[in-house]
Amino acid sequence: xxxxxxxxxxxxxxxxxxxxxxxxxxxxxxxxxxxxxxxxxxxxxxxxxxxxxxxxxxxxxxxxxxxxxxxxxxxxxxxxxxxxxxxxxxxxxxxxxxxxxxxxxxxxxxxxxxxxxxxxxxxxxxxxxxxxxxxxxxxxxxxxxxxxxxxxxxxxxxxxxxxxxxxxxxxxxxxxxxxxxxxxxxxxxxxxxxxxxxxxxxxxxxxxxxxxxxxxxxxxxxxxxxxxxxxxxxxxxxxxxxxxxxxxxxxxxxxxxxxxxxxxxxxxxxxxxxxxxxxxxxxxxxxxxxxxxxxxxxxxxxxxxxxxxxxxxxxxxxxxxxxxxxxxxxxxxxxxxxxxxxxxxxxxxxxxxxxxxxxxxxxxxxxxxxxxxxxxxxxxxxxxxxxxxxxxxxxxxxxxxxxxxxxxxxxxxxxxxxxxxxxxxxxxxxxxxxxxxxxxxxxxxxxxxxxxxxxxxxxxxxxxxxxxxxxxxxxxxxxx
Amino acid sequence: xxxxxxxxxxxxxxxxxxxxxxxxxxxxxxxxxxxxxxxxxxxxxxxxxxxxxxxxxxxxxxxxxxxxxxxxxxxxxxxxxxxxxxxxxxxxxxxxxxxxxxxxxxxxxxxxxxxxxxxxxxxxxxxxxxxxxxxxxxxxxxxxxxxxxxxxxxxxxxxxxxxxxxxxxxxxxxxxxxxxxxxxxxxxxxxxxxxxxxxxxxxxxxxxxxxxxxxxxxxxxxxxxxxxxxxxxx
Numbered sequence: 033x034x035x036x037x038x039x040x041x042x043x044x045x046x047x048x049x050x051x052x053x054x055x056x057x058x059x060x061x062x063x064x065x066x067x068x069x070x071x072x073x074x075x076x077x078x079x080x081x082x083x084x085x086x087x088x089x090x091x092x093x094x095x096x097x098x099x100x101x102x103x104x105x106x107x108x109x110x111x112x113x114x115x116x117x118x119x120x121x122x123x124x125x126x127x128x129x130x131x132x133x134x135x136x137x138x139x140x141x142x143x144x145x146x147x148x149x150x151x152x153x154x155x156x157x158x159x160x161x162x163x164x165x166x167x168x169x170x171x172x173x174x175x176x177x178x179x180x181x182x183x184x185x186x187x188x189x190x191x192x193x194x195x196x197x198x199x200x201x202x203x204x205x206x207x208x209x210x211x212x213x214x215x216x217x218x219x220x221x222x223x224x225x226x227x228x229x230x231x232x233x234x235x236x237x238x239x240x241x242x243x244x245x246x247x248x249x250x251x252x253x254x255x256x257x258x259x260x261x262x263x264x265x266x267x268x269x270x271x272x273x274x275x276x277x278x279x280x281x282x283x284x285x286x287x288x289x290x291x292x293x294x295x296x297x298x299x300x301x302x303x304x305x306x307x308x309x310x311x312x313x314x315x316x317x318x319x320x321x322x323x324x325x326x327x328x329x330x331x332x333x334x335x336x337x338x339x340x341x342x343x344x345x346x347x348x349x350x351x352x353x354x355x356x357x358x359x360x361x362x363x364x365x366x367x368x369x370x371x372x373x374x375x376x377x378x379x380x381x382x383x384x385x386x387x388x389x390x391x392x393x394x395x396x397x398x399x400x401x402x403x404x405x406x407x408x409x410x411x412x413x414x415x416x417x418x419x420x421x422x423x424x425x426x427x428x429x430x431x432x433x434x435x436x437x438x439x440x441x442x443x444x445x446x447x448x449x450x451x452x453x454x455x456x457x458x459x460x461x462x463x464x465x466x467x468x469x470x471x472x473x474x475x476x477x478x479x480x481x482x483x484x485x486x487x488x489x490x491x492x493x494x495x496x497x498x499x500x501x502x503x504x505x506x507x508x509x510x511x512x
Numbered sequence: 513x514x515x516x517x518x519x520x521x522x523x524x525x526x527x528x529x530x531x532x533x534x535x536x537x538x539x540x541x542x543x544x545x546x547x548x549x550x551x552x553x554x555x556x557x558x559x560x561x562x563x564x565x566x567x568x569x570x571x572x573x574x575x576x577x578x579x580x581x582x583x584x585x586x587x588x589x590x591x592x593x594x595x596x597x598x599x600x601x602x603x604x605x606x607x608x609x610x611x612x613x614x615x616x617x618x619x620x621x622x623x624x625x626x627x628x629x630x631x632x633x634x635x636x637x638x639x640x641x642x643x644x645x646x647x648x649x650x651x652x653x654x655x656x657x658x659x660x661x662x663x664x665x666x667x668x669x670x671x672x673x674x675x676x677x678x679x680x681x682x683x684x685x686x687x688x689x690x691x692x693x694x695x696x697x698x699x700x701x702x703x704x705x706x707x708x709x710x711x712x713x714x715x716x717x718x719x720x721x722x723x724x725x726x727x728x729x730x731x732x733x734x735x736x737x738x739x740x741x742x743x744x745x746x
Contacts, residue, residue: 040687041686042685042688042689042708045686045688045689046688097677144736174671178576197705216656265663274688351674351677351693352689352693353697354694354744355689355692355693356689358741364655381613381728385685386683388681388685388686389673389680389682389683389686389689390682391642391677391678391679391680391681392551392642392679392682393642393644393646393674393675393679394642394646394647395642395646395648395673395674395675398646399643411550411551411553414551414552414553415553416553417553418552418553418554418555418575419554430538430555436549436552436554437557439548439549439555439557439561440549440557440561443543443561444543444560444561444564445543446540446543447542449543453515453516456516468592468722468725475684476686477685478687479683479687481573481687481688481691482683482687482688482690482694482722482724483691483719483722483726484722484726485718485722486515486517486518486721486722487516488517489516489517489519489520490519491519492514492515492516492519492522492523493515493538495519495523496526496538505525
């Protein structure tokens with residue numbers, strides 16, 4: 033997330049690989065179908081109730097974050113764990129590196145974690161000569177390919193099984209067939225010795241249950257349980273917004289999460305870790321990461337982006353994500369959640385184009401299990417980009433601003449507006465072909481490169497006036 | 513936008529409403545509700561346009577009907593929040609928000625009319641515009657009206673409620689992505705086997721109609737009103 037270059041969504045989208053887009057569409061389609069089936073089985077009305085409950089739980093937790101975080105800290109320490117506070121990505125990396133150095137760690141097994149991506153943990157570990165093995169199958173694949181996740185829950189969503197097989201052949205020096213079960217087995221065999229050898233396991237966390245100080249991790253492959261049980265040290269790096277009050281809340285959230293991610297009633301492995309336990313790692317460290325979250329919390333509109341439980345449903349259903357793939361968003365978080373979080377974390381100077389990468393169609397908000405008002409937050413960030421607010425100064429290009437001002441003047445005066453329409457009808461004639469203007473000069477060609485512009489047509493107001501004049505004398509005086 | 517690019521839709525709406533016994537009025541001073549500004553981040557300009565729009569309609573009474581879910585949704589859901597609670601403007605916005613209705617809502621829910629006597633013997637598919645469907649929760653009304661049209665055969669449209677890629681400013685900020693989305697929509701329309709696709713939202717209509725023309729497809733995109741006006745004087 034510590035990028036300094038502006039994210040150019042248009043350019044990235046233009047460069048999106050057709051293979052990535054095709055695989056993305058296929059895989060999001062499958063995920064959505066499974067989700068729809070399991071939600072239908074649950075019952076639409078019940079599901080809406082559950083979403084409402086999820087929204088309230090998360091909002092309550094965020095509103096009382098100070099109290100619940102203190103509770104987490106107290107309970108984790110009481111259970112023999114250690115708690116670290118990281119203001120930003122750099123502090124978080126330093127904490128992990130220091131722990132690794134103290135324990136003489138040479139290799140690490142990792143559980144899939146978006147926060148780890150956010151703080152660029154792997155490159156920092158590699159720079160110290162520590163090998164970090166991603167153990168989630170999707171993460172294992174993208175790590176092997178030297179890529180980054182293109183989706184927050186299915187990191188390798190942009191790849192087909194054939195591509196994965198080819199990758200395994202090339203990088204693992206094996207003869208792999210494009211059969212998912214066999215590919216999984218190859219990854220398993222490859223990773224098993226790393227689980228046994230690792231000096232440290234690193235995870236993120238899906239939730240932190242405040243009342244007991246319990247870290248909740250869900251995985252479908254069991255790698256989460258293994259990586260947080262076998263190595264002698266477990267470090268969990270978790271965003272401060274992940275706290276929920278109690279186990280009753282956890283029951284609601286787990287139901288919402290499993291159905292929204294993968295269309296399952298329950299995730300295959302639900303791992304609950306409370307401090308140090310018998311037979312587990314000798315040390316448990318919880319790193320609580322802020323990295324801009326408390327600033328987002330101060331923003332009354334945007335704070336609801338922090339309700340997110342990282343299910344990926346918004347991305348799966350987003351018609352734009354499905355046309356461009358995850359990489360076009362140029363950041364760790366993609367799709368609608370990325371279009372909110374990236375500009376919130378990096379600022380609209382660098383990521384102000386992302387809130388505009390939406391038609392405000394609302395498909396995402398319809399599926400969001402915690403009812404984040406996504407279009408609302410995108411509008412809020414568009415305003416920030418254009419007008420600025422108490423968080424940032426505006427960064428809209430001057431030309432666009434001038435165009436808006438002119439548009440406002442023309443549309444703001446009925447006389448100018450009518451004049452504009454008349455001029456439009458006159459000046460369009462050389463460009464006209466039937467009812468259409470097939471191509472227009474820049475910047476209007478941004479419209480006509482996709483489809484023709486409809487020609488300005490006959491005068492509706494004139495028609496209306498003529499009719500009124502014809503009708504009124506017969507009706508006598510009518511008033512408005 | 514409607515009066516210059518789709519004047520026929522407006523004329524037909526007026527004629528149809530009058531035929532159903534509705535007295536129509538057109539406030540001279542109205543131009544645009546301000547949504548294109550507001551949704552592009554130019555909220556100050558959007559608010560100014562809203563003030564003008566409210567002034568244009570302040571002295572009218574009765575329902576305010578538009579052939580667009582997008583404009584209606586904006587006035588209904590956005591206007592009140594633009595002005596501080598307790599202000600004169602806020603009060604006015606709340607009152608106006610209670611009076612705006614999208615055309616099919618007005619016919620089905622206020623006039624309680626689903627059969628306007630139209631006849632349109634064609635295979636018709638229906639696109640679900642986002643702001644109408646999700647924004648105003650208008651799903652059944654257009655279908656009820658279509659089902660009552662003589663000879664009309666409703667055809668299933670794949671991904672009928674997926675955005676067509678217009679999205680106001682989105683279409684020009686990210687034209688390539690907008691184009692790809694529009695082509696997906698047009699592709700679904702073409703394979704549906706429909707002769708006509710109903711697109712009851714001016715923005716989507718201009719987008720999809722243009723897309724069909726560009727694809728040299730014989731499928732016509734029409735506003736619901738244009739279909740209801742067909743041989744309607746029965």
